[in-house]
Amino acid sequence: MDLGVVGQAVGMFAVTNVDDLVVLAVFFGQAHRDGRAGALRVVAGQYLGFIAILVASIVGALGAGLLPESVIPYLGLLPLLLGVRAGWQAWRQRGEHDQAEEPQPASGPSVWQVAAVTFANGGDNIGVYVPVFATVGTGGVTIFTAVFLIGVAAWCAAGRYLATRPLVAQALSRWGHIVLPVVLIAIGLTILIEGHAFGL
Structure with a gap:
């Protein structure tokens, strides 16, 4: 195994997915x-x-x-719509939270909600990964894929760790329905604006 390729894969994963840590901590919260x-x-x-x-x-x-470059910015609509939906649900349950002695937040995110946000948030990653994958050959792509999948496990562990720290957990418990x-x-607006979607 080429350690140089492994090092490149680790660095690329960390740099292109650092923002996912915050999102994962919120989801785990x-x-x-x-x-x-x-x-x-x-x-x-x-x-x-x-x-x-x-x-x-x-x-x-x-x-x-598979995804033309012009389409990628519009992936920002996925987290934007999910965020609006989550905000609307939090607003509708506001009265219930006020009446209850201890607020009972809505159920946590579904598999599909997390997957949609992950894909949309990583849409710009595709633009980074494609040229690299095109130049490293089949063996290199295999190494990158393996490292990335291990990296996802490490990111999940880090996100859960952050969400279970007493101060973070308390904040997410109290404000998570607003933070999410x-x-x-x-995220949605950033993707749309940076990609100049709708002429922004």
């Missing part, structure tokens, strides 16, 4: 009340979304152009 099942949903969704990114990148490297839609909407 939301899923915390569902126990192990909630955490597994977040992990499954993260893997599903990231595997979709890898498949799109590999197909793009092979020249099939804000983070999702911010």
Whole structure:
């Protein structure tokens, strides 16, 4: 195994996915009340979304152009719409939270919600991965894929660790229903604006 390629893969994964740590911490904070099942949903969704990114990148490297470059900025609509939906649900349950002595937040995120946000948030990663995959050959792509999938596990562990720290957990428990839609909407708007979608 080429350690140089491994090092490149580790560095590329860390640089292109650093923002995912915050999103994962929020998701794990939301899923915390569902126990192990909630955490597994977040992990499954993260893997599903990231595997979709890898498949799109590999197909793009092979020249099939699964996602044209002009389409990638519009992936920002996914987290934006999910954020608006989460914000609307939090607003509707506001009265219930006020009446209850201890607020009972809505159920944690589903596998598909996490996968959609992961894929949309990683849409720009495809633009980075495609040229690299196109030049490193089959063996290199295999190494990159293996390192990236291990990296997803490390990111999930780090996100859950952050979400279970007492101060972070307390903040997410109290404000998570507000933080989640804000983070999702911010991600969506950032993707749309940086990609100049709709002429922004």
